[in-house]
């Protein structure tokens with residue numbers, strides 16, 4: 001996979017113009033969801049290159065990260081004459097960059113695309129690294145391909161219209177990056193004033209956070225080894241997300257990851273010696289800011305069944321990424337079912353369920 005250009009923009013219009021010039025195209029498309037079309041598209045109207053772009057707008061939220069929505073995007077591409085030499089700009093959160101990236105990577109076996117992430121989660125995580133796809137059969141990202149965007153243009157001014165829940169959803173992936181990188185970044189994140197956001201400081205943290213992801217993806221673009229670090233919290237988090245979806249009470253991805261981190265830090269403590277004080281401090285932050293995902297012991301089997309679908313697994317054995325300490329990563333960790341159930345007990349006890 002070629003190294004991806006990720007730019008923390010000073011001037012989006014200029015950066016986008018330069019990125020587009022690097023991708024000669026016959027037809028230009030821009031994908032938004034109903035919210036980013038209303039809130040973020042007006043800023044793009046200034047960009048002269050986009051005057052003739054064909055707009056595609058889909059429903060917002062992960063419930064639309066489906067085969068049906070993907071087919072509707074393919075349909076417009078086909079009807080409007082997209083070719084292998086077309087260019088797609090994804091303007092939105094992780095749902096848009098995942099689905100749009102997959103649409104571009106598969107239409108006529110693939111054409112170029114540029115990500116302009118508009119949520120915190122997409123800026124620090126989803127828009128970078130080339131994982132694209134859709135949810136399928138109640139499972140997260142079940143269908144997809146690795147296909148990086150030609151450029152990722154991060155304009156943090158878009159964050160000013162983001163609601164609190166989506167701010168914290170993205171912040172969970174930043175916390176994950178703190179845990180897998182170093183103590184000083186983790187400490188900065190735990191101490192950031194989330195009640196009164198300093199957007200200049202946030203921009204600096206976004207830069208640091210996306211750098212953690214870029215460094216790892218560069219070493220292992222196809223997740224054969226160290227990229228599994230980026231999946232910390234997701235073995236359990238995706239199971240929570242799938243259970244929530246099955247029970248018609250969807251949760252935001254980052255919230256599921258935060259609750260997944262609570263579980264996987266417990267396993268990290270037991271199996272890899274992750275320090276108890278750092279586990280407690282991280283869990284305290286999550287309890288204070290993410291509320292509770294409730295389930296009872298009758299649902300343990302169902303959660304376990306969802307975890308059996310994790311993409312890191314091999315031969316039916318659930319694969320965890322654990323930590324010996326902050327920044328000290330142990331990939332390919334396994335454990336028996338009893339300990340997984342004990343981990344659920346721990347989660348429920350410390351969340352007060």
Ligand SMILES: NC(=O)c1ccc[n+]([C@@H]2O[C@H](COP(=O)([O-])OP(=O)(O)OC[C@H]3O[C@@H](n4cnc5c(N)ncnc54)[C@H](O)[C@@H]3O)[C@@H](O)[C@H]2O)c1
Nearest residue numbers: 035060061093094095118119121125126131158161162253
């Ligand atoms: N590919 C990857 O590496 C990767 C990494 C992390 C997460 N993901 C995926 O990303 C998705 C979650 O992404 P997300 O949290 O960005 O969700 P999202 O794209 O659904 O966006 C969340 C909500 O915020 C709205 N929104 C977007 N930008 C806005 C803005 N500037 N102001 C106000 N509202 C805005 C959206 O319309 C939506 O309603 C999940 O599907 C997850 O699986 C992928």
Ligand SMILES: O=C(O)C(=O)C[C@@H](O)[C@H](O)[C@H](O)COP(=O)(O)O
Nearest residue numbers: 125129131140141227230231234311
């Ligand atoms: O980029 C990666 O690698 C990640 O694992 C980042 C995750 O935050 C992200 O949610 C990713 O989509 C999960 O991928 P999956 O392979 O577990 O579906």
Ligand SMILES: [Zn+2]
Nearest residue numbers: 173234253257
């Ligand atoms: Zn994630």
